[in-house]
Each structure stands twice: as structure tokens, then as C-alpha cells.
């Protein structure tokens with residue numbers, strides 16, 4: 214693996230198609246902008262056509278000949294995931310699917326997806342599990358699935374027996390569990406791909422602590438946080454980096470020709486810095502957790518993975 218990856222000098226990506234969930238905002242927006250800047254066609258999978266339109270205009274201001282599309286996706290509804298997967302499959306072959314979108318529930322009340330699973334794990338993990346399963350056949354040879362992990366998995370220990378917060382619910386606990394599941398899923402996918410010698414890859418990235426307040430300004434995108442959020446970001450964001458840099462590890466996972474199945478990229482100084490190889494918390498890499506997660510996800514979605 215080459216050191217000294219320069220996130221500002223990406224290899225040319227013309228002719229490649231990349232899908233970015235939540236590509237309308239935050240880190241996902243900057244992933245989309247940076248990949249489009251290197252010539253990739255970017256499909257922004259987002260729940261609001263209006264917000265996706267703002268993102269597409271903003272990218273076009275900087276990359277006038279960018280090839281961009283929006284597909285409607287709400288990860289908290291399996292019906293929406295199925296519709297989106299059908300629409301996205303029309304763009305095949307896909308060179309990467311970046312499972313970036315993430316929700317944090319503010320309410321202290323446990324909420325459910327349209328299909329009856331706890332909302333945070335249901336959206337962040339189960340929605341992406343279903344999307345990846347349905348789109349895997351559309352991935353090109355050597356194509357990549359990139360999951361967005363989080364350091365919250367270092368702060369909240371996984372309780373695999375209460376992944377769905379049925380015993381106890383706290384919003385940040387559920388968020389961290391969703392990220393344990395995202396990490397466990399992408400690593401399990403990497404193991405399954407390796408076991409059958411499939412040329413496709415599953416990788417992970419995490420952004421450190423990334424805020425809009427410290428990012429390059431993108432009107433309508435970096436300024437959309439509520440006032441309370443902006444104050445919190447301004448107070449804490451200095452230890453991290455802007456969401457433009459927070460995008461770098463995922464962009465490297467998509468674009469680095471030397472990246473390998475199962476790799477995990479994150480900022481060099483954990484919360485900030487250039488994207489380098491990192492390691493997940495041990496529980497995410499536990500094959501027993503991965504296998505149980507997989508069986509649970511197939512049962513809840515009714516979708517069987519093709520590998």
C-alpha cells in the first residue's frame with residue numbers, strides 16, 4: 214500500500230459511475246464533489262429532490278461538465294430502497310456504492326422505520342444492507358462497496374444482544390450501535406467476497422470529527438445546520454476538520470487503485486488529517502458478530518445476499 218496518498222490529486226475517474234447515499238449534504242456532498250471533480254459520474258441517492266438539486270447545482274458551479282443524477286432514496290423504508298435500487302441499476306455497471314448517509318435521532322423516544330425496526334440501526338445499517346444486496350449484481354468487476362463507520366464505536370461498547378435497543382434506548386447509544394453494525398456488515402461482506410474469490414471489494418472509511426463550520430463554504434449545504442448545531446460545531450470542531458476533509462477517507466476507498474478488499478481508511482490523527490489505513494474496534498471484525506448480523510438482516514429485509 215502506497216503511503217503519501219494525496220487527496221487533492223485523485224487519479225482520473227472518467228468512465229466510472231459512483232453512487233453516494235446522502236450525497237446531498239455534509240460529507241456525502243463533498244465525496245460527490247471530489248469524485249465528480251476527478252471525472253466520475255455521480256448518482257446522488259437522497260430523500261429530498263430539492264436538496265439533491267441544490268447539491269447538483271453547487272457541484273456544477275465547480276465542475277461544469279460534471280455528469281450527475283439524483284435518485285430518490287429513504288433508507289428507513291424498504292419499499293423506497295427497492296425502488297431506488299431499481300432506478301440506480303439502470304446506471305450499471307457501478308464502480309462504487311458509497312454507503313455514506315447517516316441519521317442521528319434527536320428524540321429520546323425510540324422510533325421505528327416504516328418496516329418496524331428501531332429507526333437509527335434500521336436506517337443506517339438495515340437500509341444500506343438492503344441497498345447493497347439489491348445493487349451488488351450491478352457492481353462492475355473490481356467494483357467497491359464503501360461503508361461509513363465511526364469513532365462512536367470506540368465510545369460506546371457494542372451490546373450485540375440489544376442491537377435494536379429493545380431493552381434500553383438512548384439516541385447516541387442507538388447511533389453507535391448502528392455504526393457497529395455498519396462496520397460489522399462491511400467487514401463480513403469483505404470476508405464473504407474473499408471466500409468465493411469474487412473480484413469485487415468491501416471497504417470502510419470514517420471521517421474523524423468533521424463539521425460544516427470548518428469546511429469550505431457551500432451555500433445551501435454547509436450552512437443548513439440549526440443554530441444550536443452550529444454553536445456546538447464551532448465550539449468542538451477545532452479538534453477535528455471540515456466535512457470537505459472528512460470526505461477524504463471515503464474518497465480514497467473509492468479511488469485508490471491500491472486499495473484492497475477489507476481495508477479501512479480514516480484520518481491520520483484519528484479526528485483529523487490525511488486519509489490513512491486504520492483498524493476498526495475488535496467487535497466489528499468478529500466473524501461471529503458479522504454472521505449473526507447478516508442472518509438477522511436477511512430475516513428482517515427478506516432479501517438474500519447474492520454472495
Ligand SMILES: NC(=O)c1ccc[n+]([C@@H]2O[C@H](COP(=O)([O-])OP(=O)(O)OC[C@H]3O[C@@H](n4cnc5c(N)ncnc54)[C@H](OP(=O)(O)O)[C@@H]3O)[C@@H](O)[C@H]2O)c1
Pocket residue numbers: 234235236237238239240241258259260261264286287288289312313314315316336361362363364365419420421422423424456459
Ligand atoms: N460528521 C462526523 O464527524 C461524523 C463522524 C463519524 C461518522 N460520520 C458518518 O458520516 C456520514 C455522513 O455524516 P455527516 O456528518 O455528513 O451527516 P449530515 O451532514 O447530517 O448528512 C447526513 C446525510 O444522510 C442523509 N440521510 C439521513 N437520513 C436519511 C434517510 N432516511 N434516507 C436517506 N438519506 C438520509 C441526509 O439527508 P437529508 O439532507 O435529507 O437529511 C444527509 O444527506 C454518516 O454516516 C455519519 O454517521 C460522521
